[in-house]
Amino acid sequence: MKYKISLFLLLIFSLNSCQNDNEKRLAENAKEEKKNEKIFNNINKAWVFIDEPINEASEKNVSAWNEWREFLKEIGEKPRKTIGAFQKKSTAISKKAIALNNNIPAEFNQPQIKSRISILITKVKMMDLFIHLSSIPDEKVTFLIGEINKELVSLERQMDKIVEKNKIPKEEGEADFLKMLDTTRAIPNSGPVPPIQNSPKVE
Template sequence: MKFKFLLFLVPLTVLLSCQDEDAIREKERLKNVEKSEVLFEKINKSWNFNAFSGSEEVRSILKNWNEWNDFSRELSQKPKSSINAFRKKAIALSKKAEALNNNVPEKFNNPQVKSRISIIVSQVHSLDLYINLDKIPAEKVVGIIPNINKGMQSLEAQFQEILRKEKIPLEQGESDMIKMLDTSRAIPSSKPILPVN
């Protein structure tokens, strides 16, 4: 009799414990869905990149820079559906930002522009890194977006500065002085270089 009772009690206990585990799993799933929705709303609210608003002259130079146009287009398109859409967008932005170092227009191909591009690239890589973690640190993702906007503004200001400086006329003799400062034009030394003992 006791044996039959035990045979009945063991499956009943297993059945009840499985139902408890299912209820716990369902609660965890609902918590994760809620966290994901809150995270999506927070990132969606702050995912606003400033459009490039350079002068007509700057835009006319940049229109032939395909990498810049691809990056700007990618930056202006905001994901709408889910966190995974933001993750895919961050990956695409990272690839497009990496390509910015290619084919820079001759007028803007200088160390000041290159350094600002490097800053933007590193910030976009950081955004890509943080948003693709298993547990997304929303504060860090939200904090990087204004930094990318500042980097874009700095790059835009540098473009404007280059064009402004280009319009300043040279003073009399200034071009000769610039040529004299160019070390690549220096006369090579005729003295033989002695080996150091």
């Protein structure tokens, strides 16, 4: 009889323990779901990129430079519904950003433009890294969205500066002078220069 009572008490204890575990698990799941919902809402609210050209130079590039057009199109399409959709879109934006190094129009194939593209790529890749972490730091993702927009504006303003500079007519002979300053066009040394010998003095 004592054995049956002990067994019955053990069974009740086990069932009670399982119920407590279930309640704890459900509470944790609800907490995690609420946290994920907050992260999603924060990212969804901040996910606004400057996808329209801000000046004539950038607008001209949309038709002339395929990689620039594709990048602006990618950042202009906002994902919906799930954090997974944002992660997928972030990866796509990263790929399009890296492609900006290709086929840069000759007019803009300059160090000032290349350095800005490089900074833009770095910030896009950082955003992509953070949004794929198991625990997403939403404040870092939203901060980087703002930083990417700043870099976009900086890049487009630099394009405009180059266009405006190229419109200024060069003075006569300036083009030749600039060619002379270009060290890449200098005649290479074919060998060591022989030392100058002093000719003997005639008495």
